[in-house]
Amino acid sequence: MERSLTILSKLNKHLVANYEPQLIADHGSGAWLWDVDGNKYFDFLGSYAVLNIGHCHPRIIAAIKKQLDKLGLVSRTTPTEALALFSEKLVHFCGFGETGKILPALGGHEAVEKAIKIARKWGYETKGIDEKKAEIISCIGSFHGRTYGALSLMTNQQYKYNFGPFLPGFIQIPFGDIGALEQAITKNTAAFIVEPIQGEGGVIVPPSRYLPLVSEICRENGVLFIADEIQTGFGRTGHNLSCERVKVQPDIFIVGKGFSGGVEPVSAVVGRAEIMDVIKKGDDGSTFAGNPLSCVAALEAMKILEEEELSDNAYDLGLILKQGLRNISRRYIKEVRGRGLMIGVELVENVKTENLIRKFMAEGILLGASHNVLRFNPPLNIGREDIYWALPKIKKVLES
Numbered sequence: 001m002e003r004s005l006t007i008l009s010k011l012n013k014h015l016v017a018n019y020e021p022q023l024i025a026d027h028g029s030g031a032w033l034w035d036v037d038g039n040k041y042f043d044f045l046g047s048y049a050v051l052n053i054g055h056c057h058p059r060i061i062a063a064i065k066k067q068l069d070k071l072g073l074v075s076r077t078t079p080t081e082a083l084a085l086f087s088e089k090l091v092h093f094c095g096f097g098e099t100g101k102i103l104p105a106l107g108g109h110e111a112v113e114k115a116i117k118i119a120r121k122w123g124y125e126t127k128g129i130d131e132k133k134a135e136i137i138s139c140i141g142s143f144h145g146r147t148y149g150a151l152s153l154m155t156n157q158q159y160k161y162n163f164g165p166f167l168p169g170f171i172q173i174p175f176g177d178i179g180a181l182e183q184a185i186t187k188n189t190a191a192f193i194v195e196p197i198q199g200e201g202g203v204i205v206p207p208s209r210y211l212p213l214v215s216e217i218c219r220e221n222g223v224l225f226i227a228d229e230i231q232t233g234f235g236r237t238g239h240n241l242s243c244e245r246v247k248v249q250p251d252i253f254i255v256g257k258g259f260s261g262g263v264e265p266v267s268a269v270v271g272r273a274e275i276m277d278v279i280k281k282g283d284d285g286s287t288f289a290g291n292p293l294s295c296v297a298a299l300e301a302m303k304i305l306e307e308e309e310l311s312d313n314a315y316d317l318g319l320i321l322k323q324g325l326r327n328i329s330r331r332y333i334k335e336v337r338g339r340g341l342m343i344g345v346e347l348v349e350n351v352k353t354e355n356l357i358r359k360f361m362a363e364g365i366l367l368g369a370s371h372n373v374l375r376f377n378p379p380l381n382i383g384r385e386d387i388y389w390a391l392p393k394i395k396k397v398l399e400s
């Protein structure tokens, strides 16, 4: 571990410690990640559900290299064909067809900020909410990012501690509770923002009828239904977008993470043109958003997802992985939940996940956790053999 330790000491000296390093990464391929000392790990962490097509997918790398030989970066005042093709593909991917528009961004939080801006502006200019009165409803336990708009949507005190004051006009209600949504809506409500499955919150799956009812209530009350599919999107839950499972079409999707192809940062707000068009020239901008490298990566990633039928694979393998995890003794596991390859294993109270994660690494498995929930977010193109390789190791660690 010599190289790891040398690099770690430099990181500890010069890098703000807002993350705890699990290893010092060197290279990756598919579901595997190597550290600088040559140790190999099966990557269930997937950069927190980003590596949906694995590390360094050759088609993504080739698409980026080809674009890089031609043009690396331009401003939005000199857009590229890559941006046009990406926009066209993404609106269709999100089910808006010819009537959809996108506002591109890079990180998930940035797209969340843009969605909040669109919702408020739509609230004033289309719905007719009085000046400065717009309200946005979100859910207790949700995660939307670490910027002020995103944090204002959230309740988790760890993320918010000593960063206040936050933005006014945000109301949080229990996740999965339709009655609470009905009660919280007022004439000033511009939007309801919700994750189809809460990811960072501990892989919380709402009741099946929740999203269809959300859609209905939002429509009846003239409230925008915004689905934050940054984590649940791009095939992760066994469908291209998690809302597809329950045949729900929100007014706006926020997407990110997996659309990057695991290489270039990509996120976007995607919605119907009549809503998105509240943003006029000069109302919004971002130097690197919609850059050609991100666009070709996202385009290729969406093609791979569809051509390799990775959503279906995630669905099938998710069932196998969940069942395998459920077969591990109930002495250690309280609940196994999730959809597709977005799986959370809630451990019994007295188990500390930090210690366990080290033990998993010793077995060649890289994992993340939220509180006492282990999170399994492997690439969607893994095979059954990968699951059969991992399950005995997972069992061994949990029983140790």
Ligand SMILES: Cc1ncc(COP(=O)(O)O)c(C=O)c1O
Binding pocket: 048, 106, 107, 108, 109, 110, 112, 143, 144, 145, 146, 195, 199, 200, 228, 229, 230, 231, 232, 256, 257
């Ligand atoms: C549902 C959801 N929204 C937003 C974000 C923020 O994305 P980013 O870390 O790219 O800013 C995340 C990140 O985990 C997320 O899971």
